[in-house]
Amino acid sequence: MTRETNLVFEDFRADDRIIHVCVNVDCAMRGSEAVRDRLRAVLDETGSDIEVNDYICFAACEQGPNLLIEHQRAFYSEVRPQDAEAIVEHAEGGGAVEAIDRSDSFIARKIFNMLDAGFKPGDLSLSAE
Numbered sequence: 001m002t003r004e005t006n007l008v009f010e011d012f013r014a015d016d017r018i019i020h021v022c023v024n025v026d027c028a029m030r031g032s033e034a035v036r037d038r039l040r041a042v043l044d045e046t047g048s049d050i051e052v053n054d055y056i057c058f059a060a061c062e063q064g065p066n067l068l069i070e071h072q073r074a075f076y077s078e079v080r081p082q083d084a085e086a087i088v089e090h091a092e093g094g095g096a097v098e099a100i101d102r103s104d105s106f107i108a109r110k111i112f113n114m115l116d117a118g119f120k121p122g123d124l125s126l127s128a129e
């Protein structure tokens with residue numbers, strides 16, 4: 001008897017390491033594109049394989065710029081470009097950046113529930129090819 005492959009489950013378990021940065025209007029007006037660009041620069045400098053994805057909206061617009069470290073189940077708000085190094089450290093397995101960590105918030109818990117259900121934020125990417 002052969003085991004059937006569950007592609008959805010296997011896709012959910014993929015080892016993608018991605019930081020999703022909201023670049024929708026509210027977050028962009030608060031500087032999220034500069035945050036995204038600084039994250040990409042730091043990751044380039046370190047030779048990391050972590051990707052930075054343009055995301056459309058986490059529904060936490062009033063507290064942006066917001067970002068999600070998908071593989072760490074971490075959600076950050078009011079992020080500034082100067083936070084990029086510390087966020088990359090967390091994305092690489094270090095500790096959370098406590099001053100801007102909103103991973104215990106209601107919206108973060110909803111996002112994590114969606115991730116646990118198999119939702120892939122990259123499916124709603126602005127930078128998807």
Ligand code: FES
Binds near residue numbers: 022025
């Ligand atoms: S605009 Fe960034 S969370 Fe909505």
